[in-house]
Amino acid sequence: MAMLDAPAIVSSRRDYDDSFTLARYLDTGGYVALRQALTMFPEAVAAEVDAASLLGRGGAGFPAGRKWSMLRRSPISYLVVNGDESEPATFKDHYLVERDPHQLVEGVIIAAYALQVSQAFIFVRGEFALGLERVQQAINEAYSYGALGSKIFGSDFSIDVVLHPGAGAYICGEETSLLEALEGKRGFPRIKPPFFPAVTGLYGEPTVVNNVETMSNLPWIINHGGAAFAALGAGRSTGTRLFALAGDVKNPGVYELEMVKNTFRDLIFDPALGGGLRDGRTVKAFIPGGVSAPWFGPELLDTPLGQDEVAGLGSMLGSGSVVVMDDASCVVRATWRITKFFSRESCGQCTPCREGSGWIERIMYRLEHGGGRLEDLDLLLDLCDNIAPGLTWPPQQTTICVLGPSIPSSVHSAISMFRADFVAHVNHGGCPHD
Amino acid sequence: MSHFRAEIRQRADDLVSLYPRKRSAMLPLLHLAQEQDGYLSDEGIAEVAALTDTTPADVRGTATFYEMFHLEPVGKYVVGVCTNIACLLAGGEEMLEHAAKSLGCVVGATSADGLFTLEETECLADCNLAPCVQVNHRFVRTTTPATFDTMVEDLREGRLDHDVPHHGTLIRVKRQGGLRVSKDEVAAERAVALAARTARAETAVQAATAREAK
Numbered sequence: 100m101a102m103l104d105a106p107a108i109v110s111s112r113r114d115y116d117d118s119f120t121l122a123r124y125l126d127t128g129g130y131v132a133l134r135q136a137l138t139m140f141p142e143a144v145a146a147e148v149d150a151a152s153l154l155g156r157g158g159a160g161f162p163a164g165r166k167w168s169m170l171r172r173s174p175i176s177y178l179v180v181n182g183d184e185s186e187p188a189t190f191k192d193h194y195l196v197e198r199d200p201h202q203l204v205e206g207v208i209i210a211a212y213a214l215q216v217s218q219a220f221i222f223v224r225g226e227f228a229l230g231l232e233r234v235q236q237a238i239n240e241a242y243s244y245g246a247l248g249s250k251i252f253g254s255d256f257s258i259d260v261v262l263h264p265g266a267g268a269y270i271c272g273e274e275t276s277l278l279e280a281l282e283g284k285r286g287f288p289r290i291k292p293p294f295f296p297a298v299t300g301l302y303g304e305p306t307v308v309n310n311v312e313t314m315s316n317l318p319w320i321i322n323h324g325g326a327a328f329a330a331l332g333a334g335r336s337t338g339t340r341l342f343a344l345a346g347d348v349k350n351p352g353v354y355e356l357e358m359v360k361n362t363f364r365d366l367i368f369d370p371a372l373g374g375g376l377r378d379g380r381t382v383k384a385f386i387p388g389g390v391s392a393p394w395f396g397p398e399l400l401d402t403p404l405g406q407d408e409v410a411g412l413g414s415m416l417g418s419g420s421v422v423v424m425d426d427a428s429c430v431v432r433a434t435w436r437i438t439k440f441f442s443r444e445s446c447g448q449c450t451p452c453r454e455g456s457g458w459i460e461r462i463m464y465r466l467e468h469g470g471g472r473l474e475d476l477d478l479l480l481d482l483c484d485n486i487a488p489g490l491t492w493p494p495q496q497t498t499i500c501v502l503g504p505s506i507p508s509s510v511h512s513a514i515s516m517f518r519a520d521f522v523a524h525v526n527h528g529g530c531p532h533d
Numbered sequence: 534m535s536h537f538r539a540e541i542r543q544r545a546d547d548l549v550s551l552y553p554r555k556r557s558a559m560l561p562l563l564h565l566a567q568e569q570d571g572y573l574s575d576e577g578i579a580e581v582a583a584l585t586d587t588t589p590a591d592v593r594g595t596a597t598f599y600e601m602f603h604l605e606p607v608g609k610y611v612v613g614v615c616t617n618i619a620c621l622l623a624g625g626e627e628m629l630e631h632a633a634k635s636l637g638c639v640v641g642a643t644s645a646d647g648l649f650t651l652e653e654t655e656c657l658a659d660c661n662l663a664p665c666v667q668v669n670h671r672f673v674r675t676t677t678p679a680t681f682d683t684m685v686e687d688l689r690e691g692r693l694d695h696d697v698p699h700h701g702t703l704i705r706v707k708r709q710g711g712l713r714v715s716k717d718e719v720a721a722e723r724a725v726a727l728a729a730r731t732a733r734a735e736t737a738v739q740a741a742t743a744r745e746a747k
Contacts, residue, residue, distance in 0.1 A: 174727050187656035188619040215726055217719045225601050228670040228702050235706045242710025249714040257719045259712045261551045266560045267600030283559030285598040345619035345660035352661040436621050
């Protein structure tokens with residue numbers, strides 16, 4: 100049975116049609132946390148977030164408090180919020196920017212105050228035209244309400260927040276690539292080290308980059324205390340999290356669940372959540388954390404929705420996207436489409452990713468559409484091994500960013516789990532499902 | 534002589550002033566250039582270069598990196614059909630095929646009447662409504678071939694003009710408000726606050742040392 104009694108931390112306004120307006124936000128406790136934060140010392144605000152043990156909700160799951168404290172030695176210049184959500188089948192930030200932009204803006208101001216930063220940028224994916232409008236509207240309303248601008252709410256803290264639109268590039272979700280885009284350049288990820296924008300970020304100055312969902316948690320954490328947040332979930336995975344459920348389920352959607360207390364089976368089958376599969380079908384495989392993650396088979400449905408719990412089984416909770424494939428779906432076609440995505444989105448800086456993604460995509464294409472050969476399977480695994488040597492998880496890094504080493508996940512998973520399906524494609528001279 | 538209309542030029546100048554460095558306004562400015570011309574014309578690119586203190590080659594080199602920018606004229610409506618994993622499982626490929634037939638153009642091409650350009654997109658993050666279709670980056674919530682055809686009819690008749698503005702990603706993004714004080718004033722305010730924070734941290738360290746000494 101799914102555990103659904105945890106409070107809704109970031110999706111509490113989901114039932115209101117006007118959830119994005121200032122009036123509704125104020126009516127439901129909005130900007131109380133910011134007023135509270137402004138009465139505290141900035142370091143005390145940061146300490147609450149530390150106490151919450153809030154893990155970044157973008158995909159890598161790095162502790163937000165630690166990201167902030169790395170900078171305490173040198174003052175931070177900029178806060179940048181990553182709303183470039185493009186990981187296939189991930190649609191939680193899209194929900195947050197469109198449906199609860201004030202919660203995001205309040206979180207950004209609280210973070211900026213804790214970090215003592217007076218210039219923040221909210222980077223929103225360009226394809227989210229309505230999201231861009233809603234966030235700008237929220238920023239405008241926050242200025243006229245006195246929550247943004249000079250000496251907010253009569254305090255000694257001034258802050259400016261600028262909305263920055265993306266323009267269609269998956270790679271800009273990678274934080275250093277996002278900073279390049281914010282500097283008006285091609286979105287090429289930067290060479291590491293330095294590993295963290297906290298050291299060298301926007302315009303070469305110390306910068307904190309946090310995800311939209313991470314920021315959206317802050318008002319609740321200040322209102323209820325970091326300890327209350329940390330009391331939810333288990334182990335390193337504290338609080339709740341938005342899960343974007345997609346694929347062959349009856350009720351795909353964004354669901355906020357307490358970390359660890361529920362399993363993939365709960366998310367997919369509970370009548371209040373996914374509601375099970377369509378047409379009485381069964382689970383063939385599911386992707387636990389975005390298409391960069393290795394796949395799981397139905398035997399792992401009882402895995403708890405927690406960062407370490409999923410990592411321990413050789414995959415990742417990643418972006419919070421769960422994709423279900425039923426027993427009628429073609430895993431070869433699914434894998435081909437995922438590799439086509441990586442091939443299109445590779446920025447082209449590093450050879451293993453640029454050449455490897457296209458090569459793998461062409462082989463996957465011929466397997467799916469006829470013309471595949473049995474030796475293609477070994478060739479695919481060999482190519483994957485060249486991109487991420489050893490095919491371990493987490494993958495070995497041969498490229499500047501993690502896009503390249505994410506390519507083998509689906510290919511390696513599909514071949515290991517469903518080799519017979521690939522062989523059937525070769526013998527059939529194309530897709531047997533067509 | 535500005536290539537941008539007065540209203541767009543005003544918005545462009547406002548955008549440039551928001552950033553510590555002019556070049557940072559590149560992507561929003563390119564969205565504006567596209568809003569005016571429907572694509573990135575040579576004149577639009579030259580103006581963005583002037584506004585950001587870069588060269589047209591630099592602007593073009595940046596623009597080509599990003600999917601949303603069109604270097605050649607496109608139809609009045611750019612129809613994007615997603616075929617990525619969630620949409621694939623929900624019939625996205627079939628939807629794209631239907632769209633091509635219905636609009637009378639192949640993927641990447643523009644219909645003969647110049648109204649529609651068809652694109653195969655990557656995940657649009659609207660997966661609970663798969664297969665996803667966007668027109669000029671507006672979600673139109675159409676999921677079946679029949680609703681797709683109704684939408685095309687509505688677009689032709691201009692019934693969706695309010696919901697689907699032309700190439701206007703930022704057409705309704707109008708910034709109001711701002712710091713209203715000089716950056717120097719804010720910098721001074723931050724310096725005072727940071728000094729106070731450092732002092733508090735030192736006091737805390739001294740107190741801890743004193744406790745240990747006891």
